[in-house]
Amino acid sequence: MRPRRSPRTSRMSRRRREPSSDQPPEETSDPESAVRAILLRRLSSAPRTRNELREDLRRRGADPDASERVLDRFEEVGLVDDVAFTRLWVESRHRSKALARPALRRELQQRGVDANIIERALEDINDEGEFHRALSFAEGKARLRAGEELPAAVNRLARQLARKGYPSSVCFSVARNVLATKFEQRQDDIVDEMFTGDVVDDLAAHQESM
Structure with a gap:
């Protein structure tokens, strides 16, 4: 008499036998069905671009021609947009x-x-809107660390803005304005100290990399 397997062991065994959704599609006489199934699974979690879906199908070994045909149909009905x-x-x-x-x-x-x-x-974002968004972000980040001088805080905040993609002129203008206002110091008092060569070079290099 064979020993009975516990429910937990049975579940683990079934999981091992079930194919992973990350594995390439099985060979089928209808490659478009396999492509369609993959796309529907991917789109059920979040919208994706056509190129992202195409690359996902390629990694899974889907038929390239079938992939393009199904992607075309998905675009026609608005599932890929x-x-x-x-x-x-x-x-x-x-x-x-x-x-x-x-x-x-x-x-x-x-x-x-x-x-x-x-x-x-x-085009939905103009210069004015971008400036105000930078200002709002900077206001939420404006603070002095322990022992930090105001010019150093301006440079640090300007770097944070640069990492968000803002041009260096906006980074310094916004950072200086927000911190000077928050800590009640005239902007002119910190201008001479803040434009150090290494900070300007860092921001310029970051802008070029984008």
């Missing part, structure tokens, strides 16, 4: 992460979005 994705991405990341246009452009390029689609979406 790079224009809508890009506009939502720009709006969300600009609002929640305070990212400036250069940083947003870089993120979308990394996701394979067409350059024309990116630029049209970025």
